[in-house]
Amino acid sequence: RKNIWKLSTGSKNLDEILGGGLESQSITEFAGMFGSGKTQIAHQACVNLQCPDKIIADDSIKEEVLNEPKAVYIDTEGTFRPERIIQMAEALGLDGQDVLKNIFVARAYNSDMQMLYAENVENLIREGHNVKLVIIDSLTSTFRTEYVGRGKLAERQQKLGRHMAMLNKLADLYNCVVIVTNQVAARPDALFGPSEQAIGGHIVGHAATFRIFLRKAKGDKRVAKLYDSPHLPDAEAMFRITEKGIHD
Numbered sequence: 116r117k118n119i120w121k122l123s124t125g126s127k128n129l130d131e132i133l134g135g136g137l138e139s140q141s142i143t144e145f146a147g148m149f150g151s152g153k154t155q156i157a158h159q160a161c162v163n164l165q166c167p168d169k170i171i172a173d174d175s176i177k178e179e180v181l182n183e184p185k186a187v188y189i190d191t192e193g194t195f196r197p198e199r200i201i202q203m204a205e206a207l208g209l210d211g212q213d214v215l216k217n218i219f220v221a222r223a224y225n226s227d228m229q230m231l232y233a234e235n236v237e238n239l240i241r242e243g244h245n246v247k248l249v250i251i252d253s254l255t256s257t258f259r260t261e262y263v264g265r266g267k268l269a270e271r272q273q274k275l276g277r278h279m280a281m282l283n284k285l286a287d288l289y290n291c292v293v294i295v296t297n298q299v300a301a302r303p304d305a306l307f308g309p310s311e312q313a314i315g316g317h318i319v320g321h322a323a324t325f326r327i328f329l330r331k332a333k334g335d336k337r338v339a340k341l342y343d344s345p346h347l348p349d350a351e352a353m354f355r356i357t358e359k360g361i362h363d
């Protein structure tokens with residue numbers, strides 16, 4: 116795979132276990148319980164895309180990425196917060212409104228809308244927008260509410276598989292970073308590993324190159340665990356979520 120570039124998460128520790136940052140031409144899944152930081156990481160990625168220091172690439176690719184890069188944020192839970200983007204932007208010395216202007220936010224109320232918005236990214240690119248980051252926050256919430264019970268499982272997995280294939284196509288064809296989030300239910304017993312807990316299980320697992328499981332630690336600390344990566348060892352990293360955003 117040629118021309119790969121990486122986008123910093125804001126945390127050096129987290130970047131390190133990812134092999135340098137969020138990788139283009141791949142899907143990175145962030146799974147974890149409520150409040151573990153999935154949406155915060157997604158917001159920070161949108162901000163970091165506007166920050167040359169946070170783009171890790173060879174000069175020619177960096178030029179391509181930094182040519183008015185746009186993020187597409189497909190929001191299925193209504194949790195996108197412009198004020199938070201502004202706050203994170205200002206912490207990096209960027210103009211908050213400028214950063215916001217470079218994020219296309221699409222509120223998806225069901226899985227059909229969600230998939231349609233993902234397909235529409237290609238149209239934005241054809242119109243001349245340099246979309247370099249695509250976020251689905253959350254990947255699974257609409258599917259979870261629409262496809263309930265055993266009888267719907269096959270259909271749900273098939274549709275989720277099509278959605279992931281579309282996202283992989285976008286990532287590959289347009290050299291984008293793709294982030295998907297996946298909420299995991301709280302389970303007091305640790306009987307199941309992350310891949311069993313996160314819905315979409317094997318479908319998402321095979322389609323996502325990088326899978327990160329987030330958990331809360333003390334105070335503003337979070338632990339990220341990379342698992343099941345074809346190229347990288349399982350590893351853990353500690354980061355924090357503060358007023359400034361995501362950092363070590």
Ligand code: GTP
Pocket residue numbers: 147148149150151152153154155156194199298335356357358359
């Ligand atoms: P679900 O979508 O419910 O599954 O959770 P999530 O994993 O998306 O969690 P999210 O990223 O929304 O993290 C929420 C946590 O981030 C909060 O509990 C806070 O700890 C932290 N956080 C969010 N916004 C702010 C902020 O403006 N300032 C600070 N200091 N922390 C924040």
Ligand code: MG
Pocket residue numbers: 153154155194252
């Ligand atoms: Mg969230």
